[in-house]
Amino acid sequence: MDRSYLNWPFFEEHHRRLAACLQDWAAKHAAHHDEDADIDDVCRGFVRQLGKDGFLGLTVPRDGGGLNEVLDVRALALAREILAYHHGLADFAFVMQGLGSGPISLFGTPEQKRRWLPGVANGSKIAALAMSEPDAGSDVANVSTVAVPDGQGFRLNGVKTWISNGGIADQYTVIARLGDAPGTKGLACFVVEAGTPGFSVPERIDVMAPHPLGRLEFRDCVIPAGNLIGRPGEGFKIAMSNLDVFRSTVGAAALGFARRALDEALRRVHVRKVFDQKLADYQLTQARIADMATEIDASALLVYRAAWTKDRGADRVTREASMAKMYATEAAQRVIDAAVQLWGGLGVTRGVMVESLYREIRALRIYEGTTEVNKLVIAGQTYAAYMAENGAASEGGAP
Structure with a gap:
């Protein structure tokens, strides 16, 4: 793999050290490309190993158990490039920890970060992001999953689909419609933990390159008020x-x-x-x-x-x-x-x-x-x- 680009002025010395460490890690842990293996087990294994060896600390900020004060996008990009070179599921397992918990990293309260991010960083918890719906893919403003205040928190109803880590994640960051405001103004962000009553994964989705994907359903799923990330309308x-x-x-x-x-x-x-x-x-x-x-x-x-x-x-x-x-x-x-x-x-x-x-x-x-x-x-x-x-x-x- 060409490494000459690491001398470009975009990078600092710690990025070059990270690239060398990840190259060694990937050659040891991600060289075997067996698509007949159980993809859920493969992804769980990558998350555990990446967490154990400290690389998932790149996916959350320091106040959530991560390595850096804020997310280092160059480090994230380098990690993805190197892992993808060796094994697509290694890259997938790595990035979903960051993408799935990113709203908490960027907008969560200190208590929310302490609650949901350390497990992401050490690999004991798997994260997922739930935005896409049957009629709302790239068009986030068209989200129809609804969160209704119930006095103690919110009740969530709707369907999400093509959700990466759907079925194996421990926590899902969900974009839903809160209130009557149209388009983008009525959206909010919530954390839904696996096992919450009213939440289910009724279908797994097979795609041409095997990845853990699923369809999520929320039926009067009760979400505590403390699971709202940011403010209403900021989704x-x-x-x-x-x-x-x-x-x-x-x-x-x-x-x-x-x-x-x-x-x-x-x-x-x-x-x-x-x-x-x-x-x-x-x-x-x-x-x-x-x-x-x-x-x-x-x-x-x-x-x-x-x-x-x-x-x-x-x-x-x-x-x-x-x-x-x-x-x-x-x-x-x-x-x-x-x-x-x-x-x-x-x-x-x-x-x-x-x-x-x-x-x-x-x-x-x-x-x-x-x-x-x-x-x-x-x-x-x-x-x-x-x-x-x-x-x-x-x-x-x-x-």
């Missing part, structure tokens, strides 16, 4: 702030998949002969390798620019994170497709790494904002910046 703000931290790390995971695909392609073209000549010696192969390497570096620049910008204190990095997520996931799809092509018939054989990567990458172009939604976000942010600088002049007819 959309909380959700978007969480995505601001973690959306660019989706690009980092895609980057890890792409780097692995390039390495697998290089290994293959070095040994495969076609018409008594190494595949690597053909100019068509060299052109394809050049495209793959360039797209990987371009992705890395966008991913780590977004992470660096957030770590430098920017309130919002919506545009940067959306660019990173959109470009890196789409580029990784192209890189992995090229690797499959270079592997030939073996490339579509189940159990071969590039075939596994081909299935792994597809979902990343959808979750945490589809490519199409991210394009709308980027365009909106770009146009808003233009109007802020030139709006008055353009309205007056000036060029």
